[in-house]
Amino acid sequence: MSPSPTPGSPSNRAELIPRPDQPLPTGDAKVEAVRAMFDTIAPNYDKVNRIMTGRLDVRWRRTTVDALGLAPTSIIADLAAGTGDLVYELQDHGMSAIGVDLSMGMLAAAPRPFPRLQGDALSLPFPDGSLDGVTCGFALRNFESLPRFFAELARVLRPGGRIGLLEVGQPSNPVLTAGFDLYFGKVVPKIGARFSDARAYAYLPRSVDYLPPPTETLRLIGGAGFDRSHHRQLTGGLAQLFTATLRRS
Numbered sequence: 235m236s237p238s239p240t241p242g243s244p245s246n247r248a249e250l251i252p253r254p255d256q257p258l259p260t261g262d263a264k265v266e267a268v269r270a271m272f273d274t275i276a277p278n279y280d281k282v283n284r285i286m287t288g289r290l291d292v293r294w295r296r297t298t299v300d301a302l303g304l305a306p307t308s309i310i311a312d313l314a315a316g317t318g319d320l321v322y323e324l325q326d327h328g329m330s331a332i333g334v335d336l337s338m339g340m341l342a343a344a345p346r347p348f349p350r351l352q353g354d355a356l357s358l359p360f361p362d363g364s365l366d367g368v369t370c371g372f373a374l375r376n377f378e379s380l381p382r383f384f385a386e387l388a389r390v391l392r393p394g395g396r397i398g399l400l401e402v403g404q405p406s407n408p409v410l411t412a413g414f415d416l417y418f419g420k421v422v423p424k425i426g427a428r429f430s431d432a433r434a435y436a437y438l439p440r441s442v443d444y445l446p447p448p449t450e451t452l453r454l455i456g457g458a459g460f461d462r463s464h465h466r467q468l469t470g471g472l473a474q475l476f477t478a479t480l481r482r483s
């Protein structure tokens with residue numbers, strides 16, 4: 235791990251997380267808000283995640299790694315790795331995995347060590363064409379620019395390399411959408427406030443507004459040089475998974 239200090243005292247950093255009455259940040263302000271939020275919630279992140287999803291998140295990560303369809307010896311980077319859940323899943327599949335995350339707090343809160351680097355998923359410390367695959371869990375909405383993210387994936391993957399990108403859902407069925415909005419918008423902030431940080435878990439549901447519709451995300455993935463791009467809803471749309479293969483020139 236290559237630690238670099240997170241700027242500001244803990245109380246200053248909490249101020250970087252937008253309150254519900256403040257607009258969602260963009261550009262560098264978004265990067266700093268995201269880093270501050272995850273540094274803040276890191277100690278109880280795993281516990282709150284399991285409560286929020288009823289452990290469905292564990293199943294969704296397994297589906298993500300299965301969907302890569304790569305050999306056990308593959309070299310995979312898990313971007314926005316957080317506390318390492320997808321890295322552990324990749325390792326359970328026999329793959330060599332390295333995690334990258336912006337938040338030192340999240341990496342440090344991992345329950346057991348794994349190969350990891352502090353860094354930005356939009357500017358990776360890997361040579362061109364050096365990876366067989368990339369996974370990313372619940373972070374697309376946190377990135378400052380999705381086109382830059384997909385371009386960076388295309389740079390670091392070998393031709394034929396695979397991506398598996400897991401996110402919270404955007405259900406298309408109106409009834410499911412209403413239920414999802416109620417749960418994510420009202421219940422999740424309460425669970426977060428009870429077990430972690432109220433301001434961070436009030437921001438978290440709002441951050442879904444950063445996500446473009448799935449068709450637009452697929453268009454961006456294709457535009458970055460990927461083929462066989464595919465979107466699927468998991469558990470009735472509570473989560474979603476994007477997969478694609480880097481074009482062989």
Ligand SMILES: C[S@@+](CC[C@H](N)C(=O)[O-])C[C@H]1O[C@@H](n2cnc3c(N)ncnc32)[C@H](O)[C@@H]1O
Pocket residue numbers: 268269272313314315316317318319320334335336337340353354355356370371372373376377378
């Ligand atoms: C919701 S957590 C997901 C963590 C983990 N992937 C999982 O499945 O539990 C989102 C993670 O994205 C990280 N993140 C956000 N923006 C990032 C960036 N630009 N580069 C690297 N990591 C980033 C955060 O620090 C946080 O750990």
